[in-house]
Amino acid sequence: MLKKLDPLLHSELRLAIMSLLVSLQKADFTYIKEKTEATSGNLSVQLTKLEEAGYLEIKKGFKGKMPQTTCFITRKGIEAFEKYVENLKAYLKL
Numbered sequence: 001m002l003k004k005l006d007p008l009l010h011s012e013l014r015l016a017i018m019s020l021l022v023s024l025q026k027a028d029f030t031y032i033k034e035k036t037e038a039t040s041g042n043l044s045v046q047l048t049k050l051e052e053a054g055y056l057e058i059k060k061g062f063k064g065k066m067p068q069t070t071c072f073i074t075r076k077g078i079e080a081f082e083k084y085v086e087n088l089k090a091y092l093k094l
Helices: 012-024 029-036 040-052 075-092
Strands: 026-028 056-063 066-073
Touching (some): 012 026, 012 029, 012 040, 012 056, 012 066, 012 075, 029 040, 029 066, 040 056, 066 075
Antiparallel strands (some): 026 066, 056 066
């Protein structure tokens, strides 16, 4: 029996965000925006959804005088990503 894929991670942009953070542990908003080629508005919405699910933590601060938003993947986020990948592999083995 196939396991259900996490609908939160099944979105292309959210999956890309999580893939980046799994390997980096943390990244700033600008870096994620560049790598995913997302608009600022869409990226902000998707980061908020992942934060609300507990998959990442967002911290706002400053780098010099410039505002900086940094995203950190959580243990729950890592576990959800790993489970998603395992479930996806089961689909590919059919």
